Amino acid sequence: MDKHFSYGKIFVIGSGFFALMLVWTFYNAYMPLILGDYIESRAIRGAIMGLDNLLAVLLIPIIGAWSDRLDTKIGNRLPFLVVGMPIAAFFFILIPYGAAITLWVLLVVDIVFLLAMTIYRAPVIALMPDHTPSEKRSTANGIINFMGGIGAIVALFGLSTLYGIDRAYPFIVAGLLLFLAFMLLYFTVDRQPAFAANTSEELEESQAANSFFHGIRLLKKAEFRGHLFILIAIFIYFIGFTGIEALFTVYAVEHLNMEESAAGFTLGFFSLAFVLFAIPAGLLGSKRGKAPMMLLGLIILPLIFISIPLLPFLNEFVSWINEIILLQITLFAAGVAWAFINVQAYPLVADLGGKNRIVFFTGLYYLFSMSSAIVAPAILGLLMDLFSHPALFYGAAASFFVAFFFLRKGSKIMTA
Template identity: 75%
Template sequence: MTQDKPFSYGKIFAIGSGFFALTLGWTFYNAYMPLLLGDYIESRAIRGGIMGLDNLLAVILIPFIGAWSDKVDTKLGKRLPFIVVGMPAAALFFILIPYGALNTLWLLLAIDIMFLLAMTIYRAPVIALMPDHTPSEKRSTANGIINLMGGIGALIALFGLSTLYGIERTYPFIVAGILLLLSFIFLYFTVDRRPPYVGSSEDEIEEIQASKSFFHGFGKILKPEFRGHFFILFAIFLYFIGYAGLEAQFTVYAVEFLKMEAGKAGFTLGFFSLAFVIFAVPAGLLGSKLGKLPIMLIGLVILPLTFISIPSLPLLNTVFPELNQVLVLQLVLFSGGIAWAFINVQAYPLVADLGGMSKIGFFTGLYYLFSMASSIIAPGLLGLIMDVFSPPSLFYGAALTFVIAFYFLKKGSNIVRKNKALINDSISF
């Protein structure tokens, strides 16, 4: 009985510190690594392709590492051996990134690859710690705590570390590395070596489910009877191209086109994340009341309109010179973050409902597979659009992915409704 087993919110916060450090590192890396690469590589497409490497490694390696951590049995338990190796190594190589950038491109790339490998080693095991320590009835609450800490990590990266980058670009990497080490120490001395719920946690590791869905069941989703389901997943794939590409290329646009200081560029991007954190819960409540699909569709209308307005902001400044162009951009990005909350908060529950009670794990895996796969090509694709056309075309390209996603989400939902394949009756179509 789960009530006879221990459960501690303190340990959930300790585990959340690992996700905090993970999100902080990734957010800052995505915002500023393209600028460091820009010292050596002019092409935004090539820089974007390098930025997609971390997601490629994630899709290929994380499922196997996660499955490996299910099977090993050491004095440190199942997950900690990977965390002991990965987190300190990731902290070290993250600190070394700006120093590599001061020397040669090849040294920078070598350090970058080692950092990405280290992050990949511990990513799935640290995520698996939550279900290892949590009974099933408390996992939604625990996951909310962990994602909140991840959101705080993203805000610290874009507001706090970006400010440090404007002072000296080695400082934020050092601070982030130290925070990663502190999170590791906190985890090491807090989590159980033999967690009470480890036997039931495998199905809760979404990124491992992505691999299982791909290798064991991806062909099923291509069958005619699942066409509506596929369209919904394809819509998610499309708009994540826009989101991930914009995240990776925004600072490049701001620094190289708007001539904004690098630290201020990351700080400005932080307003998008800030709005998402603030409005995530209200967006979820709206989805519960009005239906997940309608709220997603509203977001898929508002966000591309927000994006296509951004290239016109410099022209607005010529008409109204008294306007603070950076402040206006920050406000526009904040409104975009609200729309992103409308979309992203509803997406996973909508996909999970597609499988009913018996296929949640399968569709969870497909959700993570489609969203992660888009992040592999997004930075390079949006960078190529910027190279071929102009830097402001970043926003038009991103907006286009959301517009097309609107079409496929609407069409797929209509097909699913007609086929009566969606089991959860609470969803409004």
């Protein structure tokens, strides 16, 4: 083992991802409800929820490249963590208090929070490759993603419970955990890491931005028609997924009259199922084929979504089971179906161009998936405004059915 490499440091770096996912997951679940105190339109609330994705695509490549070049006494990554993480933690704690004053105070607090998160996101991601030799990066990345997944589950199960006690409590706890992660990182990571290199080009957002003009031009060519259909499928089904992620709690609270804390807790069953079934889904994809498993998921998941608005009626016939428990079971099944789709998607796209174009198609994957995350909450929010709350699930289901058509057509072209 390289004397400069330490799994202990990887777990500390993973604590940064744990806190990052903890905060983001809770923010995505509950910010639409907080905005609902002032804004009735789900489309406007959805547009605000897409702001973080827009900032990420625009600013993170710039910040990542800046952190590659910066040279200070505490290294090139830590200055961004010193600025971003404490400010993000402080303003996250302020969100419920800003919401109690006026909408404009809430929006100012929210924008500062989002900017602070954007400042440190790229540098904290770069810490892993800075401290890890290339042959160990897959293992280290697995550790970090696992800790991020745990953060998401803790947010929806643990912080949601605190939200039911007092709206401010989960923001305080999450903000303090984010600050604790900053302290651990500040006193643990190397100032001059042994494996440091320019990593800005490896960032998802950088690859998305770099692929925009060149990638779109290339995809216009006839020989890339199949590739384009597959990427369009990814863009379309991410509209459904991101919309559900951002607006499910709005549906549960405003339409089902659930407690806000119960809404976030219930959404946690979707995330839990995805974490539990990610590895089995990957193994099945390797055995049965990535596209066939994705197509299976793209049929099952929308059928589950269509059934969700019908659960209150179904509950009249199966009254022995609690309506909320029935919804939680349904969302768990949806999370399994989502694992069949999402686990296969990136490897499928990375394989499209062969070994010589892995980086290029990786960039296109991030471009198409992130672009949908910017617009999806506003699109599905508008459907909810126009056609009532159940339109969230019908719209999401439609996106998966349309994606099925494009993925099947693209796969047929690729195998012809």
